Amino acid sequence: MFKGGFIQNLPKIYGLYTGGFLVFIILMAIAEQAGASAKAIGIMFVAFTVAIYALIGYLSRTVQVDAYYLAGRQVPTVFNGMATAADWMSGASFVALAGGVYFGGYSYMAFLVGWTGGYVLVSTLLAPYLRKFGCYTVPDFIGTRYGGNGVRFCAVLVLVLASFTYVTAQINATGTIAARALGIPFEAGVWVGLVSILLCSMLGGMRAVTWTQVAQYIVLIVAYLIPVFWISNRIGAGVFPHLMLGDEVARIGELEQQFGLVKNSAADVKAAGVPGGLKSIAVPHSGIAAGGMAVWKYISLAICMMVGTASLPHILMRYFTTPSVKSARKSVAWSLFFIFLLYSSAPMLATLSKISLIDPNLPTGIIGKSIADVNNIEWVKQWSSQKQVFIADFNGDGILQLNEWFMRTGVVVLATPEVAGLPYVISGLVAAGGMAAAMSTADGLILAIANALSHDVYYNMIDPKADVRKRLIVARVLLVVIGAAGAYIASMRITSILGAVAWAFDFAMSGLFFPLVLGVWWKRATREGAIAGMLTGLAAGTAYLIYVYPKFMGNPAWLGIDHLRFGLIGAPVCLVVMVVVSLMTKAPDAATQRMVDEVRVPSGKSILGRQH
Amino acid sequence: MSNKEKHWAKTRGHMLLTLALWAFFSMVVFLFGYEINSMSFLGYPLGYYMTAQGSLLAFVLIIFWFANRQEKIDEEFGFGEKED
Numbered sequence: 036m037f038k039g040g041f042i043q044n045l046p047k048i049y050g051l052y053t054g055g056f057l058v059f060i061i062l063m064a065i066a067e068q069a070g071a072s073a074k075a076i077g078i079m080f081v082a083f084t085v086a087i088y089a090l091i092g093y094l095s096r097t098v099q100v101d102a103y104y105l106a107g108r109q110v111p112t113v114f115n116g117m118a119t120a121a122d123w124m125s126g127a128s129f130v131a132l133a134g135g136v137y138f139g140g141y142s143y144m145a146f147l148v149g150w151t152g153g154y155v156l157v158s159t160l161l162a163p164y165l166r167k168f169g170c171y172t173v174p175d176f177i178g179t180r181y182g183g184n185g186v187r188f189c190a191v192l193v194l195v196l197a198s199f200t201y202v203t204a205q206i207n208a209t210g211t212i213a214a215r216a217l218g219i220p221f222e223a224g225v226w227v228g229l230v231s232i233l234l235c236s237m238l239g240g241m242r243a244v245t246w247t248q249v250a251q252y253i254v255l256i257v258a259y260l261i262p263v264f265w266i267s268n269r270i271g272a273g274v275f276p277h278l279m280l281g282d283e284v285a286r287i288g289e290l291e292q293q294f295g296l297v298k299n300s301a302a303d304v305k306a307a308g309v310p311g312g313l314k315s316i317a318v319p320h321s322g323i324a325a326g327g328m329a330v331w332k333y334i335s336l337a338i339c340m341m342v343g344t345a346s347l348p349h350i351l352m353r354y355f356t357t358p359s360v361k362s363a364r365k366s367v368a369w370s371l372f373f374i375f376l377l378y379s380s381a382p383m384l385a386t387l388s389k390i391s392l393i394d395p396n397l398p399t400g401i402i403g404k405s406i407a408d409v410n411n412i413e414w415v416k417q418w419s420s421q422k423q424v425f426i427a428d429f430n431g432d433g434i435l436q437l438n439e440w441f442m443r444t445g446v447v448v449l450a451t452p453e454v455a456g457l458p459y460v461i462s463g464l465v466a467a468g469g470m471a472a473a474m475s476t477a478d479g480l481i482l483a484i485a486n487a488l489s490h491d492v493y494y495n496m497i498d499p500k501a502d503v504r505k506r507l508i509v510a511r512v513l514l515v516v517i518g519a520a521g522a523y524i525a526s527m528r529i530t531s532i533l534g535a536v537a538w539a540f541d542f543a544m545s546g547l548f549f550p551l552v553l554g555v556w557w558k559r560a561t562r563e564g565a566i567a568g569m570l571t572g573l574a575a576g577t578a579y580l581i582y583v584y585p586k587f588m589g590n591p592a593w594l595g596i597d598h599l600r601f602g603l604i605g606a607p608v609c610l611v612v613m614v615v616v617s618l619m620t621k622a623p624d625a626a627t628q629r630m631v632d633e634v635r636v637p638s639g640k641s642i643l644g645r646q647h
Numbered sequence: 648m649s650n651k652e653k654h655w656a657k658t659r660g661h662m663l664l665t666l667a668l669w670a671f672f673s674m675v676v677f678l679f680g681y682e683i684n685s686m687s688f689l690g691y692p693l694g695y696y697m698t699a700q701g702s703l704l705a706f707v708l709i710i711f712w713f714a715n716r717q718e719k720i721d722e723e724f725g726f727g728e729k730e731d
Contacts, residue, residue, distance in 0.1 A: 136699075141680065144698040151703045152673040158710045159662045159669075163717075277700065281690020321695035325681040334674050341673060359728045361718050368710040375707050382699035556659075635655050638726045 042109055049114075052087075053253050059083060060257075064460045073459045074218060080463040081216040081470055084254055088247045088474065089234035095246050096238035100503050101645045103240035103510065104171040104486060106356040108645070110245055115362075116369025118245045119353040121252035123150075123374055125201075126208030126473025127536055129255060132378070133451075134444025137385040140318035142333055147378050149337040151371060153344025158367035161345060162354040164555040164634050166363035169641025170355060172483070173348040173547070174491040179643060180554040181562040182627065184496045189569040191487045193546030194348045196573070198480045199521070201347075201539035205477035206232070206518075207525040212470045216463075222526045228474070229522040236478045237511055240486075241356060244478045251471035256376055258468025263380050266387045266455045270397060276383045283390050287320040290393055294402060297438035299429070307427035313441040320389060332595055339602045343540025346547040349476075349483035360637035388451040393437065399455055406435050414453040418446060481521065485514040537599045538580070545576030545605025549613055558631050560613065563620040568613025576605025654724035661720060665713045672697075672705040 041048075063076055097103055110118065128150075135143045170176040173194060178187030209228030214221045235247040263276055273279025298317040323329075344350065353370075357363045391399045401409045406428055409415055418424045425441040442450075448469075452461040489510035494501055501509070546569045553560040581587045584598040596603050622628075630642055648656070676683070676697050684694030688701070721727045 141695065141698060145677075148673055148677070148698055148702050151706050152669060155665065155669040155673075155706055155709055155713075158713055159665050278689055281687075284691055284695065321684075321692050323680045323684045323692075323694045330678055330680065333677050333680065337673055337677070361714070361721070361728055364714040364717060365711075368707065368714050371707050371710055375703050379700045379703055632651060635658070636651065636726050637721050638728050 042111065045111060045114055049249060049253065052250060053257075056084075056254060056257065060460065060464060063463060064458065067458055067460050073462070076459060076463040077216040077466055078218075080467040081213065084467045084471060085231045085234075085474075088250060088471075089231065091247045091250055092235040092237070092239060092243040095243035097240065097242050098503070098507065100506065102242045103507055104355075104490065105645075106240075106242040106245045108356055109358055110356040112357060112362045112366045113369050114249050115245070115353060115357050115366040116373050117252040118248035119350065119366070119370035120373035120377075121248040121255065121471070121475035122353055122479040123350060123370070123476070124255065124377055124472050125205055125476040125536070126212070126469055127204060128377070129259065129469050129472035130208065130445045130448050132448075133381040133384040133388065134447035136382050137389055137447045138314045138316065138318065138444060140320060141323045142318075142329070142336075144382065145333045145336040146340060147381065149340025150344060151374060151378055152337065153341035154367055154371040154374075156341060156345035157350070157354075158364055160552050161351060161555070162367050163360045163364045163637065165351060165551075166354050166357060167360050167634050167637060167641055169643040169645075169647075171490050171643075171647070172487045173351055173551070174487050175495075175643070177550060177554065177565065178491060178495065180627070180630070181550075181560075181565045182623075183562055186562050186566050186569075187491050187495060189566055190547065190550070191491050193542065193569060193573055194487050195484055197347065197539045197543040197546075198349060198484045199517075200542060201536060202477055202480040202484070202517075202521045203524045204536055205473050205480065206521045208473035209470060209477060210522075210525055212466055212473065216466045216470070225522050225526045228477075229518050232474050232477045232481065233515060233518050235474065236482055237514055240507075240510065241352075241482065244482055245356060247478065248475045251475040252373065254471040255468040255475075256373070258464045258471070259377050259380060259384075261464065262452050262455075262457060262461055263384050263387065265457055265461070266391065266451065267383070269455060269457075270387070270391060270399075272387065272390075276387065277379060280383055280386050283386050284321050286394065287386065287390055288322070290402075291319055291437075294393070294437040297436075299438055303429060304427070307429065309425050309427055309441050310422045313423075313425050313443050315438050315441050316389070316393070317438065320386070328595060335596065335600050335603060339544060339600050340537070340540055342548050342606060343537075343544040343602060346543035346551065347539065348487070348543070348547070349479040351551075352483055352486075353479070384451065385447060388447050388454065391451070391455050392440075402435055402437050402440065404435055406433055406439075409435050414450060417453075418442075418450055423450070477518075477521075481514060481518050484517050485510060488513050488517075538601075541576060541580070541600070541602035541605065542573070544602035545609060546573040548606055549610045553613065553617075555631070555634060557617075558628050559617055559622055561617045561620045561623055564613045564615075564617030567616040568609040571612045572605045572609025575608040576601050579604040650724055654720065654726060657720050657724075658717065661713070661717060665709060668709050669706070672702040672709070676702060 067076055101107055165176055168176050174187050174190035177190035206225060206228055210221055210225030213227045214224030236244045267273055267276035272283050296317055299315060354363045354366060357366050391397060393402045394400045395403045406426055423443045423446050427439050429439055449465060493509050494506055550565045550569055580598055580601040582590050583592050633642060680694040684692045686693040688696045
């Protein structure tokens with residue numbers, strides 16, 4: 036099946052796979068009707084999909100360096116787009132994005148703009164040029180363009196810091212989902228998650244990760260879109276929710292007026308015993324605050340996420356695998372298209388979920404009903420026993436008010452199928468989708484770190500004479516070690532201390548964005564400039580993070596630049612230092628200048644060969 | 648100017664134009680988020696629509712347009728790639 040003709044047969048193979056997955060969903064629905072328990076269905080969904088990914092990982096095993104690092108540079112444009120979309124959309128995107136929109140409203144949606152707009156930077160400034168360069172890893176480009184192991188090592192440093200911040204959260208998410216679906220403790224779930232992740236990547240490196248990510252994208256997008264369309268049609272909101280929820284958005288606005296949006300005081304919340312992390316609806320669904328600071332907060336967050344996107348190595352390296360420069364460019368467009376399918380659905384899911392819950396005219400609405408009745412609803416019972424939802428009768432009238440209803444953000448995606456009264460098979464599907472999203476991102480990140488350490492540190496700095504066999508053994512050992520380190524940290528449950536996923540974007544933007552962009556767009560950029568820029572940018576960003584983050588020094592944010600936005604300090608420092616130091620040092624030699632000229636032309640051979 | 652230099656000048660112009668469109672949909676629109684939210688599009692308040700869907704869709708279209716036009720620029724100067 037994976038012998039000659041595999042690439043030509045891709046549409047057929049994944050078409051069959053998608054059909055098979057839909058048949059599986061139908062079989063599960065039949066099993067549910069026949070009386071299979073919710074738990075059995077959950078286990079089947081997760082076990083079946085993970086087994087498929089592992090099979091793909093095994094079939095994609097390889098002993099070739101270019102297959103291991105670059106998937107043989109033959110991933111077709113559209114498929115690379117799907118793989119990138121899966122690589123991109125993490126467990127957090129899948130589970131928490133709609134919940135974030137639900138509770139955060141307009142100001143949270145700066146993430147949606149930031150996490151998509153960054154791809155315009157990727158396609159215009161970087162992806163086609165890095166593909167022409169032909170590097171195996173992002174530090175490989177930095178090391179060759181600027182010359183020397185010092186600069187290569189700095190790039191590895193930033194890469195590891197940014198990617199590792201991100202990966203523990205992903206392993207954490209796989210652990211949570213595996214634990215819930217399989218009914219095992221969280222700590223065990225983390226290791227089950229890790230084994231599943233490594234099964235996909237260890238034998239085949241980038242090649243295996245590519246083909247499993249395509250499979251994972253299909254599962255996650257099906258799992259996200261089916262509930263959105265189903266609920267929309269069920270409550271009569273419209274056949275195609277993305278274009279037809281205007282009335283529902285307006286209706287939520289009316290209900291907000293009617294019920295009143297009350298921000299509970301921290302003391303009240305504490306006195307009522309609301310479990311930590313649960314929120315009530317206190318921000319307008321579609322309203323926008325006026326004023327300069329609100330605008331700045333929105334735009335500054337979007338900028339950080341956009342520039343960070345264009346600096347994250349696990350995304351950039353996906354574009355090294357396309358057959359040509361122009362397909363790398365097109366592939367960015369397809370990636371964003373596939374990401375758009377999910378991201379544009381998140382606000383729709385939030386709208387549908389919210390109106391199902393708060394509109395008294397709908398049978399599923401609970402606001403304004405008696406608390407005793409609400410507590411008897413099956414899904415409320417189940418989720419409140421897990422401390423995911425909570426009711427606090429502040430005014431003691433026995434009637435549920437809008438501000439008395441609390442829930443965790445992840446519940447919006449995980450529980451909405453039940454809230455809207457869909458069969459349990461949909462909840463099982465959503466669990467499989469969340470697992471796919473978390474696994475695919477974790478795989479991409481672990482591979483990015485392991486490849487940088489095996490190719491850039493081990494092969495380029497420590498043992499340049501190592502043969503192919505030895506290099507690939509080292510690469511795989513590192514993959515396991517890094518995965519285990521991530522799982523170990525995740526199992527200690529300290530991810531909340533490690534901070535937000537947004538930090539990964541800020542770290543990457545502080546240290547890597549300008550060295551990458553100027554490497555292509557400014558011939559005068561020198562090695563010394565790049566080293567100085569990366570180190571000072573990273574140091575300035577990190578120092579500001581420590582200065583401002585409440586759990587560290589907790590100083591007031593300067594100009595509204597809080598811990599989610601510290602890249603706004605790091606990146607400008609990096610730029611200024613890099614330009615000043617570059618101008619003070621000797622211009623790059625003629626060979627380097629020629630190399631940059633060559634990178635700017637799409638045709639011809641790549642700078643670094645297939646085997647290097 | 649050599650052929651390569653001309654190609655690069657045009658590529659750079661194309662990049663700047665693309666980034667101008669990007670800046671419009673990612674930043675300029677949201678400078679006026681509050682003001683445009685009283686307008687309506689597809690039944691949604693416009694500011695809400697742009698952040699929930701409009702700008703995202705604009706980015707997708709911008710990148711497809713960018714890639715197609717860049718391919719034409721490459722071919723114009725004889726740097727197009729034969730195989731895909």
